[in-house]
Amino acid sequence: MYAQQVESTGSQPKSLNKMNPKERAFQERIDRGERIEPKDWMPEGYRKTLVRQMGQHAHSEIVGQLPEGNWIGRAPTLERKAILLAKVQDEAGHGLYLYSAAETLGKSRDDMTKELLSGRAKYSSIFNYPTLNWADMGAVGWLVDGAAIMNQVPLQRTSYGPYARAMVRICKEESFHQRQGFDIMMKMSFGSKEQKAMAQDSLNRFWYPSLMMFGPSDSESVHSAQSMAWKIKINFNDELRQKFVNQTAPQAKYLGLKIPDENLKWNKKTEQYDFSEPDWKEFFEVISGNGPCNIERLAARNKAWDDGEWFREGLMANASKQSKAMNAKD
Amino acid sequence: MNDPRFHLALRMGDNSLILAQQNSKWCGHAPTLEEDIALANVSLDLMGHAQMWLGLAANIEAKGRTADELAFLRDTQEFRNALLCERPNIDFATTLVRQYLFDAWHLEQLGLLCAGSDISVVEIAQKAFVEVRYHRQRSSSLVIKLGDGSAESHTRIQNALESLWPYFGSLFENSDNDYILFKAGISELPASLRTRVVEQLSADCGQSTLTLPDSLFYHKGAVQGHHTENLGYILAEMQYLQRTYPSSNW
Amino acid sequence: MSIESPLWEVFIRGQHGTAHRHVGSLHASDAETAMNNARDVYTRRNEGLSIWVVPSNQIIASSPSQKGSMFDPSQGKIYRHPSFYDIPKVVKKI
Ligand SMILES: [Fe+2]
Numbered sequence: 074m075y076a077q078q079v080e081s082t083g084s085q086p087k088s089l090n091k092m093n094p095k096e097r098a099f100q101e102r103i104d105r106g107e108r109i110e111p112k113d114w115m116p117e118g119y120r121k122t123l124v125r126q127m128g129q130h131a132h133s134e135i136v137g138q139l140p141e142g143n144w145i146g147r148a149p150t151l152e153r154k155a156i157l158l159a160k161v162q163d164e165a166g167h168g169l170y171l172y173s174a175a176e177t178l179g180k181s182r183d184d185m186t187k188e189l190l191s192g193r194a195k196y197s198s199i200f201n202y203p204t205l206n207w208a209d210m211g212a213v214g215w216l217v218d219g220a221a222i223m224n225q226v227p228l229q230r231t232s233y234g235p236y237a238r239a240m241v242r243i244c245k246e247e248s249f250h251q252r253q254g255f256d257i258m259m260k261m262s263f264g265s266k267e268q269k270a271m272a273q274d275s276l277n278r279f280w281y282p283s284l285m286m287f288g289p290s291d292s293e294s295v296h297s298a299q300s301m302a303w304k305i306k307i308n309f310n311d312e313l314r315q316k317f318v319n320q321t322a323p324q325a326k327y328l329g330l331k332i333p334d335e336n337l338k339w340n341k342k343t344e345q346y347d348f349s350e351p352d353w354k355e356f357f358e359v360i361s362g363n364g365p366c367n368i369e370r371l372a373a374r375n376k377a378w379d380d381g382e383w384f385r386e387g388l389m390a391n392a393s394k395q396s397k398a399m400n401a402k403d
Numbered sequence: 404m405n406d407p408r409f410h411l412a413l414r415m416g417d418n419s420l421i422l423a424q425q426n427s428k429w430c431g432h433a434p435t436l437e438e439d440i441a442l443a444n445v446s447l448d449l450m451g452h453a454q455m456w457l458g459l460a461a462n463i464e465a466k467g468r469t470a471d472e473l474a475f476l477r478d479t480q481e482f483r484n485a486l487l488c489e490r491p492n493i494d495f496a497t498t499l500v501r502q503y504l505f506d507a508w509h510l511e512q513l514g515l516l517c518a519g520s521d522i523s524v525v526e527i528a529q530k531a532f533v534e535v536r537y538h539r540q541r542s543s544s545l546v547i548k549l550g551d552g553s554a555e556s557h558t559r560i561q562n563a564l565e566s567l568w569p570y571f572g573s574l575f576e577n578s579d580n581d582y583i584l585f586k587a588g589i590s591e592l593p594a595s596l597r598t599r600v601v602e603q604l605s606a607d608c609g610q611s612t613l614t615l616p617d618s619l620f621y622h623k624g625a626v627q628g629h630h631t632e633n634l635g636y637i638l639a640e641m642q643y644l645q646r647t648y649p650s651s652n653w
Numbered sequence: 654m655s656i657e658s659p660l661w662e663v664f665i666r667g668q669h670g671t672a673h674r675h676v677g678s679l680h681a682s683d684a685e686t687a688m689n690n691a692r693d694v695y696t697r698r699n700e701g702l703s704i705w706v707v708p709s710n711q712i713i714a715s716s717p718s719q720k721g722s723m724f725d726p727s728q729g730k731i732y733r734h735p736s737f738y739d740i741p742k743v744v745k746k747i
């Protein structure tokens with residue numbers, strides 16, 4: 074998902090009777106559905122995993138501004154331009170809320186930013202794919218935000234209070250993102266021949282990368298088992314991927330578009346869609362830096378940070394002048 | 404088009420549209436997340452104003468053109484925005500000072516339009532005024548702080564002021580239409596705002612160790628559609644889809 | 654290397670006369686900028702009529718280890734809740 078590669082402690086979750094009393098009390102609170110708050114005692118692994126996960130999630134939101142930001146200048150009507158700008162602006166807000174949530178665990182936003190800029194921290198693979206035509210603004214909202222929402226809705230119940238509250242706010246704001254995307258898809262799919270071709274082309278390019286957003290199958294993963302015990306992960310990746318396909322296939326049909334998968338069909342027995350797995354080799358390449366746009370995305374974030382340094386420093390310099398002047402008065 | 408209000412609406416709409424288009428390119432690239440979000444808010448407000456003013460222009464013209472057609476299907480020489488708005492996004496200092504100079508003019512201009520005699524103009528001006536009051540407060544607060552911040556921030560803001568100054572005057576250029584509007588009591592002559600706006604700017608600069616340029620010289624011609632080279636590129640990008648796929652539904 | 658701007662907590666009072674509620678945090682160099690940023694970040698959907706910003710390091714939080722001594726005593730005082738009292742049904746408006 075937005076945090077596709079969160080490594081947890083690397084071992085199976087301990088059973089309650091192998092835990093020390095503190096760990097056990099902590100786990101029991103989580104099992105009862107209580108929220109963990111910043112100053113509460115927590116196992117080091119819980120803290121580390123959460124910081125990593127919220128960091129990846131936040132990075133994904135702000136790197137995620139770039140592929141859509143690419144089209145703000147070219148949006149075809151005044152209204153579409155305003156909608157797209159408002160949407161991409163929301164993503165900046167989501168990044169901000171999530172960085173703030175991570176800061177409650179003592180990691181500063183600047184530190185997290187530096188990890189992103191140096192390439193040490195990960196972000197979602199999806200944002201390393203290019204946006205090549207206007208229908209991509211439709212497909213991203215429809216598929217990418219659609220997939221994100223699927224993951225974020227359950228995270229509103231995650232065990233860490235600040236994270237859960239950030240997700241509540243984010244989910245509220247997300248609700249228009251997917252709809253505006255589908256709205257663009259409708260206009261394109263039911264529009265001129267050229268528009269329909271753009272819509273189909275866009276679905277062809279974004280289908281498998283969207284499936285990859287849920288991450289590789291993790292029903293065997295020890296990382297996922299621990300994260301689920303801690304309720305910082307709620308569902309298995311395959312579970313959400315299946316749900317996403319079930320939901321999206323009829324929508325594509327409504328649009329008159331063909332999902333680029335010969336194996337996609339309704340299975341009466343399982344009452345689910347059968348579908349092909351994405352190319353996981355490609356996924357691992359993209360997530361480790363070899364996607365079509367990794368270089369541009371990181372370069373853009375680095376440039377914004379470097380070019381903005383004088384601005385941040387200037388404001389801090391002014392603030393310290395102000396407080397010196399105040400102290401001199403007293 | 405004989406109705407002088409058409410030209411007023413076009414000029415107001417084009418200013419907001421071109422500045423919003425330029426500012427919106429910062430989304431995802433601003434110096435802080437907070438600033439990224441704030442600047443997008445300003446752009447969204449300006450886009451809203453552009454929609455209203457161009458909508459009014461289209462109504463007055465009554466030839467079946469829409470606000471979108473005015474925005475996306477006119478060429479550079481038909482645009483009436485001031486040269487300031489089309490200055491490129493060289494760096495964030497230029498962007499901020501461009502906004503700052505514009506806001507000072509904009510608030511004053513909207514205030515006068517609110518007191519005018521034409522109800523359709525007054526309605527739009529009143530809506531915009533409330534938003535622009537905040538724009539003015541925000542941009543002046545940042546310019547004053549950065550002017551008196553670090554040595555580098557001071558230099559950057561000062562340089563931006565100087566490099567934009569000859570284009571700033573374009574906001575105050577009188578056209579033939581302006582005299583007609585003035586006689587009809589719909590708006591003041593653009594040039595008549597200059598003294599008041601400059602007074603406010605120098606008061607800000609006084610708080611901030613900045614020196615406001617005092618030259619009265621500025622590049623003329625925007626009121627007749629004589630722009631800088633950059634506007635062609637702005638429109639090339641902005642109008643690309645409407646030009647490539649004419650009469651499509653988006 | 655630059656120093657990071659301080660963190661602020663943002664509280665907003667919404668439409669319906671309710672009290673200010675914590676909505677999140679942000680970074681800003683000073684109080685005026687914090688207030689502007691709060692307006693831009695946290696009231697994009699008409700959420701607020703009044704904003705408070707507070708430097709995060711000025712908030713004194715109760716510590717979880719005192720949770721028992723801070724909050725348990727009030728659990729015993731059930732007589733503070735109206736449901737503690739049985740009033741006969743024939744008595745109205747009380
Ligand atoms: Fe988001």
Ligand SMILES: [Fe+2]
Nearest residue numbers: 164218247250
């Ligand atoms: Fe979104």
Ligand SMILES: [Fe+2]
Nearest residue numbers: 137164218221
């Ligand atoms: Fe997103």
